[in-house]
Amino acid sequence: MTIKHVIGALLLALAFSGCTAVQNHEVAKLETFSDVSQYEHKPSAYINIHGFHGDPESGSASEITQATDDLKPVVQRIIDESKLFSSYTFDASRQQDVDYTITLNLYNHGNEMLAMLSGFITGFSFFIIPGGGTDNYTLQLKAVATADNTETTVQNRDSVTTWVGIWFIPMMGNGIREATDETLENQLRDALQKLFESGALEYSQLEGFSQPSLDQGIVERNTYLGG
Numbered sequence: 001m002t003i004k005h006v007i008g009a010l011l012l013a014l015a016f017s018g019c020t021a022v023q024n025h026e027v028a029k030l031e032t033f034s035d036v037s038q039y040e041h042k043p044s045a046y047i048n049i050h051g052f053h054g055d056p057e058s059g060s061a062s063e064i065t066q067a068t069d070d071l072k073p074v075v076q077r078i079i080d081e082s083k084l085f086s087s088y089t090f091d092a093s094r095q096q097d098v099d100y101t102i103t104l105n106l107y108n109h110g111n112e113m114l115a116m117l118s119g120f121i122t123g124f125s126f127f128i129i130p131g132g133g134t135d136n137y138t139l140q141l142k143a144v145a146t147a148d149n150t151e152t153t154v155q156n157r158d159s160v161t162t163w164v165g166i167w168f169i170p171m172m173g174n175g176i177r178e179a180t181d182e183t184l185e186n187q188l189r190d191a192l193q194k195l196f197e198s199g200a201l202e203y204s205q206l207e208g209f210s211q212p213s214l215d216q217g218i219v220e221r222n223t224y225l226g227g
Contacts, residue, residue: 021178030190044089048101136157162176
């Protein structure tokens, strides 16, 4: 068999191979946030997002500027879901007009050497032997009060493992983007919930408030200030 035939067979195997992404659920799944409907006054926030490639512990992680735009819709969706803030903005020029600056730093880091070796073995075996690589995601949330610069930090870590091989053709519906988005969403829920539970955010309660029953249908929506 010539090298041309080997390459041809390898490309054919690649065309018919499958891949699937598996969430590793290192952060416990959070279904709902704490109920904050008893608070008349909620804090406002400026949301500052940064995405990095590299381990935050290494000190050599590089910022990916495009990540801000990619992450913003996910962050906005989860903050709206949390109802923790009366209003929020992504506009840096309004930072001094709000109660808190919430900085979200997301780090994507994995075992690249292991992934390369695994990929080589998978390709050499014409994708019969599955190969995989894991993307680790560390989320750091830092909340700083505008009034006195009091700082509170929350951090969590999760990961997604992607497998490649002909055995995963029936599971090809488990997309990498979907698994990554769901993992990030849960990390954001976890970090925001822990920030609320820390008592770092100031709320004031309605006088004479009684917990509404489900049939009252009381819903309080956040206001997005743009930016």
